[in-house]
Amino acid sequence: MAQKLHSRVVDDVLTRVRTGGVVRLVGLPGSGKSFTLDKVVERLDEAGEGSLVFRANPGLADRPLAVLATAGIEVGGPVLSARVVADAVEQTTERLSRRAVLVVDDAERLDQASLGVLRTARARAGAPALLSTGPLTRHADRIFSTEAAQRVAVPTLRHDEVLAVMTSVLGGEVAQDAVARVAAKSGGLPGLVVAIVAEGVRRGVLARRGGAWSVVGDLWSPVLGDAVAVFTSLLDDEGFAALETLAVVGPQEVSVAAGLVTTEMLGHLEELGLVYVIAGPKAPVVAVFPMILGTYLESEAPAVRKAAILARLRASGDELPGRAGLSDPVAPGNLWTVDRRRAGAVLPQVIRREQDRRVVVTRRAWEADRTGTQALALLAALFDTEVDLGEMEDVVDGTDTRSGLELARLEVWRATAIAHIAGDVARAVESLERVREANPIFRGLLGAHIAYLQLMSGTMPDDSLFDVEPCDDPLNLEAANVVRGTVLVAQGRTSDAIALLTSFTPTSHHHRLVRDSSLCIALYLEGDTQGALELASRRLDDALDALDVAAIETFAYVVSLVLRMGARDDELQAHNATVLTLGAAANGHSQFLVGLLGIGAVDAADHGLQAYARSLAVRAREVSPGMGPFPGMSGELGLTFVESASTRPTPDLEASLVALFKDAVARGFTFLAVSLAAWIAELGGGSPVGPVLRGLLPQLQGEAGRLVAAYAIAIEEKDVETLQILEGPLATVGQMQYAVRAPLTAARLLRELGDAARGANLVQATWDGIHDDRVARGRLFAHYRQLVDLSVREREVAELVARSMSNSAIAEALVVSVRTVDSHVLSACRKIGVDNRDDLALAVRTWLAHH
Template identity: 25%
Template sequence: MNRPWPLIQRQLEFETLKSALTSDTGACGVVLTGDAGVGKTTLARVATQSVPGDVRWVAGTESARSIPLGVFAHLVGSATARDPVAFMSAAREALLGTSGRLVIGVDDAHLLDQLSATFLHQLAIDRAAHIVATVRNGETTPDAVTSLWKDGHLMRLELTPFSREQSVTFIESVLGGPLEGLSANLMWEASGGNALFLHHLVEGALEAGTLRERRGVWQLRGRAAITSELASLLEDRIEHLPPEVMRVLELLTFCEPLALDTLSDLAGEEAVEEAEQRGLVQIVEDGPKVEVHYNHPMFSEVVRRRVGRAAARRLRGNLVEALRTHPLAGPSDRIRLAELALDSDQTLDVDVLITAAKDAIALANVPLGERLARAAVDRGGGFQAANLMARAQLWQGHVGGAEEALSRFDPDDLDQRQLVRWGVTRIANLFWAAGDATAGDQVLDQLRQRVQDPAAAAVVRGIGATCAVFENRLDEGLADAEAVLAESNPTPWSEEWGTFAASMALALTGRGSQVAALAARADAVMNKVDGLTRYPAAMGPILALVLTGRLDDAARRAQAYLDHAGATGQFLGWGQANILCAPTDLARGRFAGAARRLEQATAALAVGDTGSALAWSFPAYPFLAQAYSILGRVENAKTTVAAGVERYGRHTAVFGPMFEIGKAWEAAGQGETSRAITTARGAADAAAQSGQFAVEALALHLATRFGDPTTAPRLAELAERCDGVFVTLAADQAAAFEAGDGDELSRVAREFEKIGALLDAADAAAQAAVAYSNSGRRRESLDAGATANTLAEQCDHATTPAILEAARPLPLTSREREVASMVAVGMSNREIAERLCVSVRTVEGHIYRACMKLDVADRSGLADSLRARH
């Protein structure tokens, strides 16, 4: 790819450089300093192309350092003078003989010979030309060049590596599309923000197929490959290293970081010291641990390319032997030892592989967990290894592989503990990964009949409770979950499933204040079971905080999960963690960010046999439909709703009422206010039937915001039943809206703003503006309308029916306004008639009357009029 470097990355530096090259006062140019590859030459050349005058470029090289005035030879021609003074005088006359402004660019000025450096220094002193020079950090530089900035003749401008945000913009400009956040982190860390490294990383990953586009999002999956061109550039640093130093780098390539003592034992203390002195590695102290890291991750890839397969196996074997002599301090040490052994000339006991696979799955690294478990299966690891492999596969959506791994075991041949593990894994695979609730329930019934051991039976009851909650049988699921959690000595597995089910059920039924204790209990056991379970299990506690109006607490909890997922570098956990952030983003009015987050999450979770880990990603669809609708991305909202419909079933029934809320937002986004209200009321009815009283309140509140004046009585009942401030405010707003009380609506708007629910506040303020207008209080109406607009702008310029009505006080009836809004989004008269269940003639009548009231000629003018008032 030969894409231009996006100059916006260095806009400030570019303007500074351009100003120095055109100003006749102050410094007559700039010396750009920085590490190799940060973009010094690119910036300098782009800047010189943008200024008037004659631009002459020279470049310092190692080979020209022995030739006096060598870099300027092609500009000044040959000279017969041997005296340096006469030589420079002749060069000056030849170079400055041209008319007009002269700009001299010097690349790698640290490599200039002494006479060239002196000549450049004199030109700067005399202000005979404007100069831009680049100097690489850490290099020995001639005194005459150094004095250019020390004496103030040229300005010194340090170019630092790109920030993460700059790196993302750079990569996306090359790819032409959005880059996944997790991939952006990995590429930024691997490159150190170096522009040259970033460019070659992108090219190398594209060539290797590890950087690919999925659902419009670019994802890095696998090692960060580099191009042969970049490898050649970096190999200069290691080409002539002593063998003992090279061994340090080779060992570190296959095991980074590595304890200083271990590396010193394998390669020698002096070799490690010399590698550090050469700037190739760094020693990092973390409490009692002293570890060795590469100074730059890219060198690891260069060394890896140089090591053959046989040598790599031998080196890994050396590392395995060395690590075996030290006590394994924890899961990371066990995983590292097992992973090294797989590709080495050493063998490990199958029990070590099984333990390492279990550790990897607990730490959410399921691809590695599958690899280690598969190796254990191949070495005769039996049921335990096969079950671990199946657990790793189901998280990746490999439904068939998980079933195959477990199908070779007859449940009649398993003991009680094995039977539960066999059954729980199959239930999770069938129910959540495959989306087949019927098959999952059949296995659950089988376990209930066979398992007699009390501890094992508690695990079965726990997962049964979670299945019941997901099937939207909340009372049954909560009763079973509470019974499991009441056990005197629950196992981590039963406690995991019990807290999972209970927290979700309590949050949705309006008892969110009881969830905090369960969340703390769940946190204590999550590292003991499948690490990825922590993310779907966290939805309940986060919804509890959102539905009770504790948005700041919800945001902190969701961010903690996102930080954890980012630290592990595992995309499945990262995708699920982003979905956890969505409820708070939406409640706070951060719709553009929520849309980007959810787009990336659904792309990350589009894995496995069906192309999607169904149950894990399903909550993204109602959230994404809402974000798209509020942002005016109507077609995206329709597509998202359709995708959600395809993925909906018994296994995700608990999210049904919330999905209906997403559909209501999609209708509102198309201007179909009456359908939006009807859908929101339908969501409330569905929630009420299953006991989701907090969600019922959310749906009725939405109907209020869309213009339904009949929600107050039921919301008042729900305010008595549900925890937290949110439902109370929703009930207050409904009562005030029904009464047309502008003052009370304004108060509710202020209270919503205090808890951070900015779009709720905007809608309440918008309804206050209309209420004030209806009662003839014009000044208050204008103030409330301004408040609504200000809050809407803070919500990414969101649009809702209430905000639109307040912003455009049209002389139209509610139905005329609805029809006009549907015209504005491009619907035909027949489509409008079908949506509103009226005749085409009736629609035409509404359009005719609206056109007359707004003094426009036709439906095209009507659409333009509404868009102008938007």
């Protein structure tokens, strides 16, 4: 596993080193920078380029020139003299002349004498240099040159890479929630991942449960102190005290944090990589990185010092640790800028602190004034935490309601808790129906919430639930319109939905959340992909700024859906790197989380990350209340895809999909049914879905839905011409996944009809016609590459042809006869469907290459 981590960084460093100059490999302790440097050295040695490697360490810092011995340079004596230095320079220069690259691990720890020797020797030998350093080293970019060094940062691990490390340590399946919690705690630093996992197993808080490794307690242990304390070695006493202060007070707005530790110190800690700055509800928020470092500092801080720090916080106007978003925004031009790419590393701790703060503040307010207004705020805060049903019901029952509206909204919260925390939708519906009968003036509001619970748990609600009397409270009509619009989207009646959802402005936060998410999906199905993505991205940004978990899950799902079907895989993976970290902070009560996990699982499986894909799919199944109305909102479906991704389609898989398709049709989930039909048709097993799809077409208003249905029908009918025609329209409505698959499926059908040459021309034209660099062409062409099925030797020969080598030169290189090469070339051409070497070479360089 370790061989694969940071492989792209190794390639990047090698390329830069070979161009000359100085390359600086930057990373925190535990980031794997020394391992990455070793892999670069290994690759240099394998290529015969060689290297001279020096390893600085704290134990040698007070011994001038001692570090030179780590590379075999003999120092003439214990006393530092001009003769000793000159001899060291001469030896080093001679060694560098024979070995091309000067390599220094932990270069910031070099003593001045050693630095002088290495700088002089490198200048004389004209050798390139590769240094590994921490994020901030005074003048580090110019250690060996008057020119700035090329800086290459060692990235933290993505979720799938954290899973791979955990699997290699633990063996067996690892639950997605465990991956998210370890990733959040470690910050994705490999050394910390290993330490946390090992200690978690030793203490039994990381244990097998239900066949998978799961977290069953607090991952922090004082034993981890040694693994974390190395970060504090980067600090002097003042810096340590400042970081300890930030750890004790928790995530804070920049203005608050700067008041506690000074602006200059905050900037210094950020340069060191020990704090990150991300968006907060009103202004940027500072959090200690990695999270476990903050835990360590907070737990080790003496009680007296903690009390003093918290007293200073209260004196600044804050009452509670973790306060975020309650002070004035930072003025324009502030030192810090929010980098959303970094948000995933600290977002869970910021959200968890903010959730805890909201619970404390709202509970205090409710206990002082048990009115409906205070209770609703407390219930909203509790719902986003690991609360049990009893606690939610205690608040509802302990509130002095003063109006029918307060009672109705409190009972909606009770039902929501019953459905999502206890997992009993039927009981939740019964509860609301009783209240609805007793409070007819709010029949619309309560009926809408019954309808939404039913819809999101797999049942199309009855229209009678949306009945609203003209004299009813306006909130009744608002709720009914919001949920009715969502139902219309699920039914495929997107034009009607958009007209309804844009006819009013919701006054309730929850209603706005549902309205905007449904509107995004409707726009997407209508073919306005850009409009859907812009609205969903804007609302996701707002949700991240407000630390609103429900909204983050909701709009992250919509963004994932649009990016996935647009085949914009790089953007999707970057998006997931932030939002999937929320498994460490959120309970995940919604179908939108199921959909988010499901899409993440499908994407991971498509990229060969089977273990990670399965962990996401299993988590989706765990939190799924049943089949949801939109694509990806089925825990079973995601798991089915993942388990079939590494095998050829089987009759059992097709039978499962056909059953899900019929179920979606019966439930009235029209676009979900269309998506399943397209998948079934692509399998090519012959299961007839076309007649049912034709029956659904009259109610499909969205252009995207109609085109995808036409695509599925054309595959079933083996209509090559229609598939080619559909490519352009599908691309226009943002369905790039199907836009590319349509001509490739036509090419497959042509191959089956014996016209491989026409199929190959169509494949090449499709590849050449994709001008958007965001489209994941490699993934989309993978299935057709498998159909070609070149042998290992045929591929090897074809790749040499693509390098413009003649058959005789290939024969010499492979130590085979020219006749054998001729045979392989002809066989490769026949399988691909081309009739000459030029077209063979073009195919190998483009769609047939492994991307």
